[in-house]
Each structure stands twice: as C-alpha cells, then as structure tokens.
Amino acid sequence: MMSGGNVRVQLRVLMVVIGMMMMVVGRVTSQNYEDALTKSILFFEGQRSGRLPPSQRMTWRKDSALNDGTESNVDLVGGYYDAGDNVKFNFPMAFTTTLLAWSVLEFGQFMGSDLQYALDAIRWGTDYFLKATSIPGTVFAIVGDPYGDHSCWQRPEDMDTPRTSYAVTTTNPGSEVSAEMAAALAASSMVFQAYDAQYSLTLLNRAAMVFDFADMYRGSYNDVFGALVCPYYYCDGSGYADELIWAAAWLYKATNNQSYWDYVLKHINSLPQYIKRMDTDGMPVSGGSFAEFGWDSKHAGINILVSKLVIDRQLNPSPFVFNADKFACSILPESPTKSVTYSPGGLLFKPGSCNMQHVTALSFLLLVYSRYSNDAQRGIQCDNFVVPPSRLVQVAQSQVRLKLSNQWIYVLL
Numbered sequence: 244m245m246s247g248g249n250v251r252v253q254l255r256v257l258m259v260v261i262g263m264m265m266m267v268v269g270r271v272t273s274q275n276y277e278d279a280l281t282k283s284i285l286f287f288e289g290q291r292s293g294r295l296p297p298s299q300r301m302t303w304r305k306d307s308a309l310n311d312g313t314e315s316n317v318d319l320v321g322g323y324y325d326a327g328d329n330v331k332f333n334f335p336m337a338f339t340t341t342l343l344a345w346s347v348l349e350f351g352q353f354m355g356s357d358l359q360y361a362l363d364a365i366r367w368g369t370d371y372f373l374k375a376t377s378i379p380g381t382v383f384a385i386v387g388d389p390y391g392d393h394s395c396w397q398r399p400e401d402m403d404t405p406r407t408s409y410a411v412t413t414t415n416p417g418s419e420v421s422a423e424m425a426a427a428l429a430a431s432s433m434v435f436q437a438y439d440a441q442y443s444l445t446l447l448n449r450a451a452m453v454f455d456f457a458d459m460y461r462g463s464y465n466d467v468f469g470a471l472v473c474p475y476y477y478c479d480g481s482g483y484a485d486e487l488i489w490a491a492a493w494l495y496k497a498t499n500n501q502s503y504w505d506y507v508l509k510h511i512n513s514l515p516q517y518i519k520r521m522d523t524d525g526m527p528v529s530g531g532s533f534a535e536f537g538w539d540s541k542h543a544g545i546n547i548l549v550s551k552l553v554i555d556r557q558l559n560p561s562p563f564v565f566n567a568d569k570f571a572c573s574i575l576p577e578s579p580t581k582s583v584t585y586s587p588g589g590l591l592f593k594p595g596s597c598n599m600q601h602v603t604a605l606s607f608l609l610l611v612y613s614r615y616s617n618d619a620q621r622g623i624q625c626d627n628f629v630v631p632p633s634r635l636v637q638v639a640q641s642q643v644r645l646k647l648s649n650q651w652i653y654v655l656l
C-alpha cells in the first residue's frame with residue numbers, strides 16, 4: 244500500500260530524464276519532444292516545498308511547510324515533496340538531483356529556453372541540501388511523518404500532519420543518504436561552474452565534507468529509521484557501498500583529485516555481484532548488479548560515469564568499461580545476454596518496483612553511454628558481436644516514443 248509514493252516519485256524523478264533524452268533524439272523529430280521536455284521540467288515546480296519565488300510558473304501552488312526544521316532548531320524549508328505525498332525523502336530527492344545535474348551536463352546545450360528552468364530545478368534541490376547538511380556530523384534525511392502523511396489526503400498548503408525532521412549522525416549513521424547527497428552536490432557543482440562560480444564552489448566544498456562523513460561513519464539508514472523507510476518507501480536494498488563509490492566518482496569528476504579515484508579503485512571490486520530489490524508486492528528480486536540503476540542501486544551508473552573518466556584521463560578501463568558493456572548488452576533486444584523482456588508493443592520490462600523507472604533510467608544510461616562510446620570511437624562488445632553506439636540511441640528512442648504515445652499510460656495503470 245505504501246509503495247504508491249515510491250512508484251510515483253520514480254515517475255517524477257525520471258520524467259525529466261525522458262525530457263533530456265528527447266533532446267538528443269530530437270532531430271528526428273517533432274514538437275512533441277520539445278513540449279515533453281518543457282513539461283518534464285515544469286513538473287518539478289509542482290513538487291516544490293517552501294517559499295515559492297516570483298518566478299514560479301505553476302501558480303496554483305503556494306507557500307507550504309514554512310516551519311520545517313524548527314523542531315530541530317534548523318532551517319529545512321524548501322526541497323521537493325515526494326510525488327503524491329507531502330513528505331520530503333532526501334535519499335530519492337538527492338538521486339533526482341544528481342540525475343538532473345547529469346542530464347544538464349550531457350544535454351544542457353540542447354535544451355534551449357528550458358535550460359534556465361532545469362538549472363532552477365537543480366538549485367531548488369541543492370539549496371535545500373545545503374540546509375540539510377549545514378551542521379557538521381549531521382545529515383537530515385526525512386521531513387514529515389510517512390505514515391500520518393500517507394493516510395491523509397491534504398494539499399501541502401493546508402497540511403496539519405507532523406513535520407518531524409529525522410537525521411543521521413555520527414552515532415546513527417546513514418551512508419546511502421549522505422553519499423547520495425554528496426553525489427548530488429558534486430554533480431551540481433559542475434553544472435554551476437559556468438553560471439555561478441561561487442555557488443559551484445560552495446556546493447563542491449560541502450560535497451567533500453558530506454562524503455567524508457558518509458565514509459567515516461558507515462551504516463545504513465534502514466537501521467536508524469526502521470519502519471519509516473522499510474519495507475515500503477525508500478528502503479535501501481542494495482547497501483550503501485554503491486552510493487559511496489558513486490559519490491567518490493562524481494567528486495573525482497568534479498575535482499580531479501586522485502584520492503577520490505583511489506577510493507573508487509579500492510572499493511569497486513567489493514561491490515556485490517548480485518543485489519536484491521523489492522518488487523511491487525514487497526518480494527525480493529535478485530539480479531546481476533551491473534544491470535541495475537535507480538534511486539536504490541547505482542551500479543550501472545557508476546560504470547558508465549567512470550567509462551568516460553578513464554578515457555579522458557587515460558586510466559585503466561578495467562573493470563568499468565567491461566561492466567558498462569555488460570549493462571548495455573543486458574538491455575539490447577537482440578543481445579544473447581539480455582536480462583530484460585519487451586512487451587509485444589516494444590516496451591522494456593524489468594521486474595521490481597515501478598517499471599517506468601527502469602525504462603527511463605536505463606534509457607538515459609544507454610544514451611549517455613552511446614555518447615561516451617562514440618567519443619572513444621569504440622563499439623559495445625556483447626559476447627561475440629560488436630554493437631555500434633548508434634544502436635543504443637535507437638533502443639532508447641524506441642522507449643521514448645512509446646512513452647509519448649498514449650499507450651504507456653495503460654502500462655502504468
């Protein structure tokens with residue numbers, strides 16, 4: 244019953260990525276891609292918590308949750324609500340922000356007048372994360388009461404459910420939520436380098452600090468928050484090692500500081516080969532971790548992100564490129580090592596949670612990997628055949644087209 248918010252936030256998280264994809268394939272095109280991009284980014288304004296700025300376009304939304312954090316003597320006003328709920332879950336919110344930033348880094352140049360709105364959407368997240376990490380040794384992870392909120396259908400402007408804030412600390416650590424926030428801050432710092440150098444530096448310094456905290460005080464927030472996150476909502480099923488490596492990889496990309504690269508190398512081989520996720524009925528689904536990417540597991544994202552770094556910085560590509568290829572081969576319809584299925588209409592299906600989050604996150608990675616492979620002038624090695632990078636774009640595009648057609652609504656319902 245509670246996975247509803249979870250499902251819906253995935254749509255929110257990833258709708259925008261769809262929008263980004265459309266810009267890449269937009270040449271084929273149509274107005275539809277542009278319109279979908281605009282609406283995907285506009286959607287984030289509907290999810291805003293806090294004091295809304297004059298630039299707010301979705302004007303039926305008003306200020307809300309202006310006292311968030313006061314119980315803990317900290318300002319936690321802002322950030323995003325979790326889909327249809329009024330809770331702020333900082334773990335998936337941070338992943339959303341990391342992906343928004345990655346999308347802008349890759350595709351911002353194609354976004355036209357929507358670029359400014361995408362930057363605003365990122366900043367709405369990072370301004371809040373700066374507040375959530377303003378006390379050294381403390382990272383705020385949740386604001387609101389997941390159960391009370393979920394049973395109460397109120398708009399955030401009127402809500403009267405508790406706005407308790409929950410933090411992880413040095414004695415009750417939560418490495419996944421902290422490291423994902425570090426990743427979001429580091430990725431966003433790269434986005435703002437060209438627009439606001441001072442802000443970019445603030446984000447980067449905070450990212451380094453929060454990463455140190457996440458690594459030094461290791462533990463899962465599952466153990467700290469119990470039923471507030473598990474088994475529904477945002478239970479971390481894949482462990483926190485992937486977020487730590489993911490954050491280190493983003494910090495390495497942002498700083499070129501060798502110590503982050505050493506960290507990635509030191510830990511990459513200890514990531515589990517198989518991980519468990521929950522399916523929609525709360526049953527565990529087990530899969531090869533190289534093929535996983537979403538708010539919970541970052542594995543495939545790590546390999547693809549790093550596949551570009553090893554090329555640009557002339558580093559040993561093992562095991563990143565090998566695993567990034569394996570990921571791509573797990574998706575391609577014609578691949579002998581395919582581990583997803585396709586509906587008769589051609590929509591990708593992968594068990595576990597909301598299917599559209601897989602469709603969108605995996606399609607995004609295919610597009611990004613296609614670009615990186617093109618830059619490296621190499622094909623993707625699947626068993627005994629080689630796939631040209633353009634094939635990855637084709638597959639991603641086939642998914643985006645389905646999403647823009649009416650049919651995908653039925654898939655969701």
Ligand SMILES: *[C@@H]1O[C@H](CO)[C@@H](O)[C@H](O)[C@H]1NC(C)=O
Binds near residue numbers: 451502
């Ligand atoms: C690299 O990062 C480490 C860890 O944060 C830090 O101690 C070190 O000073 C940094 N090195 C440089 C050259 O900035």
